[in-house]
Amino acid sequence: MNIAAVSGSLNALAIGAAAIGPGVGIGLVFAAYIQSTARQPESARMTQPFMWLGFALIEALALFGIAFSFVFD
Numbered sequence: 001m002n003i004a005a006v007s008g009s010l011n012a013l014a015i016g017a018a019a020i021g022p023g024v025g026i027g028l029v030f031a032a033y034i035q036s037t038a039r040q041p042e043s044a045r046m047t048q049p050f051m052w053l054g055f056a057l058i059e060a061l062a063l064f065g066i067a068f069s070f071v072f073d
Contacts, residue, residue, distance in 0.1 A: 011069050018065025025058040 033051040037044045 014069035015066050018069060019062055022058045022062035022065075025061075026055060029054040029058065 029051060033047060036047055
């Protein structure tokens with residue numbers, strides 16, 4: 001009897017690990033935008049495109065992590 005045997009696919013673990021980093025990153029991007037807007041409300045229009053760009057890049061990393069978990073199965 002092997003107690004340390006792993007059965008099944010590890011894709012679920014890889015997807016979960018790939019979602020932790022981008023989840024934290026998206027939270028930091030939006031927290032920084034809210035803080036900068038609270039400090040200088042007149043700069044909200046100028047910083048909003050950078051917020052969406054950061055969000056899109058971080059979300060792409062999450063999607064790459066999910067895709068690679070299936071590719072390297």
